[in-house]
Amino acid sequence: MSPDKAPKTGPANAEAWVFDLDNTLYPAKSNLFSQVDRRMTRFIADFLGLDSESAYRLQKSYLRAHGTTMRGLMDEHGMDPGPFLDFVHDIDLGPVAPDPVLDRALARLPGRKIVFTNGPSDHAFRVMDRLAVAHHFEAVFDIVEADYVPKPEPRAYAALVRRHRLTPERTVMVEDMARNLRPAAALGMITVWVRPGSDEGDGGDGGDEVEAGIDHVTDDLARWLAGLTGDAG
Numbered sequence: 001m002s003p004d005k006a007p008k009t010g011p012a013n014a015e016a017w018v019f020d021l022d023n024t025l026y027p028a029k030s031n032l033f034s035q036v037d038r039r040m041t042r043f044i045a046d047f048l049g050l051d052s053e054s055a056y057r058l059q060k061s062y063l064r065a066h067g068t069t070m071r072g073l074m075d076e077h078g079m080d081p082g083p084f085l086d087f088v089h090d091i092d093l094g095p096v097a098p099d100p101v102l103d104r105a106l107a108r109l110p111g112r113k114i115v116f117t118n119g120p121s122d123h124a125f126r127v128m129d130r131l132a133v134a135h136h137f138e139a140v141f142d143i144v145e146a147d148y149v150p151k152p153e154p155r156a157y158a159a160l161v162r163r164h165r166l167t168p169e170r171t172v173m174v175e176d177m178a179r180n181l182r183p184a185a186a187l188g189m190i191t192v193w194v195r196p197g198s199d200e201g202d203g204g205d206g207g208d209e210v211e212a213g214i215d216h217v218t219d220d221l222a223r224w225l226a227g228l229t230g231d232a233g
Contacts, residue, residue, distance in 0.1 A: 009169060009170050009190060010190075011172045011190055011192070011215075011216065011228060012110075012228055012229075013170075014110075014111050014170055014171060014172045014190060015111050015112065015166075015167060015170040015171065016111050016112040016113070016114065016164070016166050016167075016170065016171045016172070017109065017111050017112065017113045017114070017171070017172045017174065018114050018115075018116045018141075018160070018166070018171060018172065018173045018174070018184075018189075019113065019114070019115050019116070019137075019173075019174045020115075020116060020117060020151075020173075020174060020175040020176060020177070020180065020194075021115050021117040021119060021123075021124050021127060021128075022117070022119065022127070022176075023176040023194070024174055024175060024176045024194050024221060025102070025115075025127065025128070025131060025133070025221070026096045026099070026127065026130075026131060027220075028176065030095040030096050031095060032091060032093070032095060032096065035091040035092065036088050036089065036091060037059075039087060039088040039089075039090070039091065040059050040069050040088050041055045041056045041059055042055075042087075043084055043087050043088060044056075044058055044059055044069075044073070047073070047077070047079065047084075048077070062076070067150050067151075067152065067153060068118060068150040070084055070085070070143075070148070070150070071148070071150055074148065081143075081148050085119070085120045085123075085143070085144075086120075089119055089120060089122075089123040093126060093127060093130050096127060096130040096131060097130065097131075098130070098131060098132040099131050099132070099133065099222055100132075101222040101223060101226055101231075102131060102133055102221070102222035102225070103131075103132055103133050103136075104226065104231050105222055105225035105226040105228075105229055105231055106133055106136040106225065107136065108229035108230070108231055109225060109228070109229055111172075112138055112164075113136050113137045113138060114137060114138060114139050114140070114141060114160075114164055115128070115137055115139070115140045115141065115142075116141045116151070116160055116173070117140065117141070117142050117143065118142075118143050118150045118151055119142060119143060120142050120143060120144060121140040121142040121144070121145075124140045124142060125140065139164065141159075141160045141163060141164065145159075145163065146159055146160070147159070151177075151180045151183075152177075152179050152180045152182060152183050153183075154183045154186070156183075157183045157184060157187060158187075161187065168184075168187040168188040168189045169188045169189070171189045171190070172189065172190040172191075172192060173189045173190070173191055173192070174192040174194060174221065175191070175192070175193060175194065176193070176194045176195070178193055178214060181193060181213065181214055182213060184213075185213025185214070185215075186213070190215050190216070191213060191214045191215050191216070192214075192215065192216040192217070192218065192221075192224075193214045193216070193217045193218075194218055194219075194221045195217060195218070195219055
């Protein structure tokens, strides 16, 4: 945290926790995004009548220019996002397994718990069910509820705060993409970066923790939360 900023509430005293889903609640080594990435390429190829190589190039171009591939397709081609979201998230969740360390840590962690994701809520609940942690969360704020405005657009964060009546200074946001923490830090939230992030994901990182206003960094969310809650495992 920059020395000219007022000290924030420590995470152990937070009133609410906002967690990203993919590559955050489960480790990036599960490599689910590679499946999503391939399905995005297939969708674009079919939707626009392109070969795979051209579709992939356009996919990454829209990612850079619009924040997410989906937003680019919506803005440039008037795409209905519903079929896109359904298609690209129809993946094998086999690599994700129940995480008893995360389950115990979330059980011991005080405060409300919300998932904030650029994906759809049904995908989020499927993943949380695989992890066996869904019962800890009161809500999922997904891309549909954000009116298809993705992270890191500040409007999405403002909508989250309004919808769930969060006090930013007493809220922790946990993300695997540093750039998605910048708007949270600007609102005054306590920020936790789970690295290694998904720098090839849809909305990849590209920024360091100082620029992103990051307060805490961990390579293992479950064990970091366990340490915070005094769970020796």
